[in-house]
Amino acid sequence: MNDAPRGIEVMHKGEGSLLTLLKEAQRRHGYLPEEVVSELAESLDIPVGEVYGVASFYSLLSTKPLGKNVIRICKCVPCYLKNSQAILETVEGELGIKPGETTKDGKCSLQLTNCIGACDRAPAMTINHKLYVDLTPRKVIKILKRL
Amino acid sequence: MPEQRIVLRNCGVIDPKDISTYLSQGGFKALEKALGELAPEQVIEEIKKSGLLGRGGAGFPTGLKWQFASEASGEEKYVICNADEGEVGTFKDRYILERDPFSLIEAMAIAGYAIGANKGYIYLRAEYHHLLGLLEGAIVQCEGKGFLAKQGNFKFDIEIREGAGAYVCGEETALMDSIEGKRGEARYKPPFPPSQGLWQKPTIINNVETLMNIPPIILKGSDWFNRIGTERSKGTKVFSVSGDVRAPGTYELVMGSSLKELVEDLALAEKVKMVQVGGASGRVIPYHLIDTPLAFEGVLGAGAIIVFNESRDVIDIVRRTMEFFAEESCGKCTPCREGTQVMLEILTRFCHGQGLKQDIENLESLANVMMLTSLCGLGQAAPNSVVDTLAHYRSAYESRVQG
Amino acid sequence: MxxxxxxxxxxxxxxxxxxxxxxxxxxxxxxxxxxxxxxxxxxxxxxxxxxxxxxxxxxxxxxxxxxxxxxxxxxxxxxxxxxxxxxxxxxxxxxxxxxxxxxxxxxxxxxxxxxxxxxxxxxxxxxxxxxxxxxxxxxxxRYHPLEDVSPYVVRDLDKCILCRRCLRACHEIKKADVFAIAYRGFDSKVVVDQDQPLNKSVCRDCDVCISLCPVGALTKREERFKEKKGPPLFIKA
Structure with a gap:
């Protein structure tokens, strides 16, 4: 049929699919360390490559260490029209890092994200799972101070 | 009046955390009616007669989809609610889920009864994790009141599965792979989900907004629904309006209302240059066509309306749109994986005034092939903004050709 | 539909x-x-x-x-x-x-x-x-370092066209699951484990993936740089 459904029996009957388990692991470790990916593969009896394939597919999963707070600034067109660039520059200035980087103290990671569905209140960003909307540079500075 | 509330009937009226407020608005009367008075085939017939078309963008007849799944052989069948609203500029499903999760649950139960499924999944995009608690609470309350419990042959169980950040998972086959725990890559069709879907079992996948129409159709009848809207587009459509407008937000209009009414009269846009209808994968409508009806006969998509004023640079917008697709392509098929990247390369050069004469022709032939040969809707729709702006704003491209 | x-x-x-x-x-x-x-x-x-x-x-x-x-x-x-x-x-x-x-x-x-x-x-x-x-x-x-640590298979992924034949062959014919697909979009890549260079004990000299690779992404170590006999290329009318 389609790509061979490996390990499906395990995932089908288990409470969690592989994806759910990866998300859970990331919640626990902050990211997906190599050992965790290997252990998960072994416990589910799925090839390691396949687990890594899933882990590297989704933008919210990370196989590299992340900061305690992951700041994701929306870069899609509706936020861009509301000057998301200024928000990005403010965060970059405050934290001294560029998108894709983590502060030295491991407190914050900065990422750009595609549409997060808050276009009516653009510009928007999320920090971990919390949504922040109607952002202005001043507001962003306040939010970062509270982290 | 173009505005009419069918989908958003309870939004702002009920307390999404309290099922009693939903019940006092006639909540679960439709499921009661379906279970008590209608055979599953009659439910499907009613949805078919209503003329309801899918609201996720493709516009497939909902009743027909249900019929295929109902007729497919197999003990186990699934109902999936597609709440992976990832289209750029879309937030209407978020608005609905935030305000009326109960109607969605009732609708999924009705769908389950109709096709003979006792398991439903809500595939929620990870970016809407902040809604998870509310949705779970709503499911628990519905179960607590016994609405999903065994009644005759009917019993329904709903589970929420969260995505992990991938636009392509809004595509139904990629969505199913993602629920199965795999990479969200598109599968080829046929087989179609109603015959072989989740775990190869018959499955229907409906958008949040599509499902929201089900309870009122069952309660008030298909004739009532059929009288609203246009010849081919029945009912209403919910729009997410953003961009250069003074009143961004969620609006529900009768099908066939004009884009102008929505953008200028309701969302208060001024000096409009163009509107992207349907988000990144949608059509670009220049101002001189602003009277285009919002319907399947005109333009619609999933209802994302991004408004651009006269100060905006067309090519800059198109390049950003293409960057989105290049990042979100699953990478399985050649035209989408390579084509979006090639288009991005060309558009980036145009942004810097470094277009080449043959680029315009190349964009056109590449767009055509991507639309014709991509494996799924993502690659097929990715070139839309390029095609439309080449048609309406060709001089913007030509003025940036070197030499 | x-x-x-x-x-x-x-x-x-x-x-x-x-x-x-x-x-x-x-x-x-x-x-x-x-x-x-x-x-x-x-x-x-x-x-x-x-x-x-x-x-x-x-x-x-x-x-x-x-x-x-x-x-x-x-x-x-x-x-x-x-x-x-x-x-x-x-x-x-x-x-x-x-x-x-x-x-x-x-x-x-x-x-x-x-x-x-x-x-x-x-x-x-x-x-x-x-x-x-x-x-x-x-x-x-695309730029990927040449992988020539395996005693059998040399992988030059710059040439890979992502047809996934190697992946399917290894899974379906040899049941060895040496390869998997990782990342997404243009960055998609056929990987081994967590994107490590191919050097697994389970990968032997079966040649199934090599024989099925349509391009020069997979080659047999001992046959590299040796003369290949193929039909001459000619353009059909």
């Missing part, structure tokens, strides 16, 4: 009438368009498809025109249906195939003269058949 493909007509063992390039032919139920075409001596190019592997519909080089369909359809996975009218070499189809080959060549290294696959490269052969020379498009090349 096209109702054309639904239903249970496939249960019947009767032959299905189909029009292939203007000729009425009959097909067996369940057969794909590609199988029908090959049975009737019509040559449709393929890259990701192999008869011994499950189809995935990834490369899209085998697209054909089916009257009434909004898009072209990939012949390797689309089953024939009664009264289908199929065109395998219409101008629309040929143009699509050309563009797809050009897309694959655009990001492909320009090292054909020194490539181990030389005249046996399937991508080059298809490009030649379609009359594709220099691709119209420019795009970045």
């Amino acid at each position: 096209l109702p054309l493909f639904g239903g249970d007509e496939n249960l019947s063992v009767d032959m299905i009438p189909v029009t292939l390039n203007g000729t009425k032919v009959s097909a067996q139920p369940g057969m794909t368009i590609l199988e029908l075409a090959r049975e009737n001596g019509v040559d449709i190019p393929t890259l990701c498809y192999r008869p011994e592997l499950t189809p995935i519909g990834a490369c899209r080089i085998c697209v054909v025109e089916v009257e009434g369909s909004r898009t072209l359809v990939a012949s390797c996975h689309t089953p024939v249906a009664a009264n289908m009218v199929i065109h395998t070499h219409s101008p629309k189809v040929l143009e699509a195939r050309k563009v797809i080959v050009e897309l694959l060549l655009a990001s492909h290294p320009d090292v054909c003269l020194v490539c181990d696959k030389a005249n046996t490269c399937e991508l080059r052969k298809i490009a030649a058949d379609l009359g594709v020379g220099l691709p119209r498009f420019r795009v970045k090349k």
Whole structure:
């Protein structure tokens, strides 16, 4: 049929699919360390490559260490029209890092994200799972101070 | 009046955390009616007669989809609610889920009864994790009141599965792979989900907004629904309006209302240059066509309306749109994986005034092939903004050709 | 969804009438368009498809025109249906195939003269058949370090066209699951474990993946830089 459904029996009957388990692991470790990916593969009896394939597919999963707070600034067109660039520059200035980087103290990671569905209140960003909307540079500075 | 509330009937009226407020608005009367008075085939017939078309963008007849799944052989069948609203500029499903999760649950139960499924999944995009608690609470309350419990042959169980950040998972086959725990890559069709879907079992996948129409159709009848809207587009459509407008937000209009009414009269846009209808994968409508009806006969998509004023640079917008697709392509098929990247390369050069004469022709032939040969809707729709702006704003491209 | 493909007509063992390039032919139920075409001596190019592997519909080089369909359809996975009218070499189809080959060549290294696959490269052969020379498009090349730690397989992933034949062959034929696909979009890559260079004990000298690689991405260590005997390339009329 389609790509061979490996390990499906395990995932089908288990409470969690592989994806759910990866998300859970990331919640626990902050990211997906190599050992965790290997252990998960072994416990589910799925090839390691396949687990890594899933882990590297989704933008919210990370196989590299992340900061305690992951700041994701929306870069899609509706936020861009509301000057998301200024928000990005403010965060970059405050934290001294560029998108894709983590502060030295491991407190914050900065990422750009595609549409997060808050276009009516653009510009928007999320920090971990919390949504922040109607952002202005001043507001962003306040939010970062509270982290 | 173009505005009419069918989908958003309870939004702002009920307390999404309290099922009693939903019940006092006639909540679960439709499921009661379906279970008590209608055979599953009659439910499907009613949805078919209503003329309801899918609201996720493709516009497939909902009743027909249900019929295929109902007729497919197999003990186990699934109902999936597609709440992976990832289209750029879309937030209407978020608005609905935030305000009326109960109607969605009732609708999924009705769908389950109709096709003979006792398991439903809500595939929620990870970016809407902040809604998870509310949705779970709503499911628990519905179960607590016994609405999903065994009644005759009917019993329904709903589970929420969260995505992990991938636009392509809004595509139904990629969505199913993602629920199965795999990479969200598109599968080829046929087989179609109603015959072989989740775990190869018959499955229907409906958008949040599509499902929201089900309870009122069952309660008030298909004739009532059929009288609203246009010849081919029945009912209403919910729009997410953003961009250069003074009143961004969620609006529900009768099908066939004009884009102008929505953008200028309701969302208060001024000096409009163009509107992207349907988000990144949608059509670009220049101002001189602003009277285009919002319907399947005109333009619609999933209802994302991004408004651009006269100060905006067309090519800059198109390049950003293409960057989105290049990042979100699953990478399985050649035209989408390579084509979006090639288009991005060309558009980036145009942004810097470094277009080449043959680029315009190349964009056109590449767009055509991507639309014709991509494996799924993502690659097929990715070139839309390029095609439309080449048609309406060709001089913007030509003025940036070197030499 | 096209109702054309639904239903249970496939249960019947009767032959299905189909029009292939203007000729009425009959097909067996369940057969794909590609199988029908090959049975009737019509040559449709393929890259990701192999008869011994499950189809995935990834490369899209085998697209054909089916009257009434909004898009072209990939012949390797689309089953024939009664009264289908199929065109395998219409101008629309040929143009699509050309563009797809050009897309694959655009990001492909320009090292054909020194490539181990030389005249046996399937991508080059298809490009030649379609009359594709220099691709119209420019795009970045992929860069992956050459993997030559394995005693058996040398992987040069700059040349990989992501057809996933190696992956399927290793899984379906050898049940070894050495390869997997990782990342997404243009960055997609056939990886080993967590993107480590191939050097696994489970990978022996079975050669299945190497023999199925359509391009020069996989080569046998001991046969590198040796003379290859392939049919001469020539462009079809």
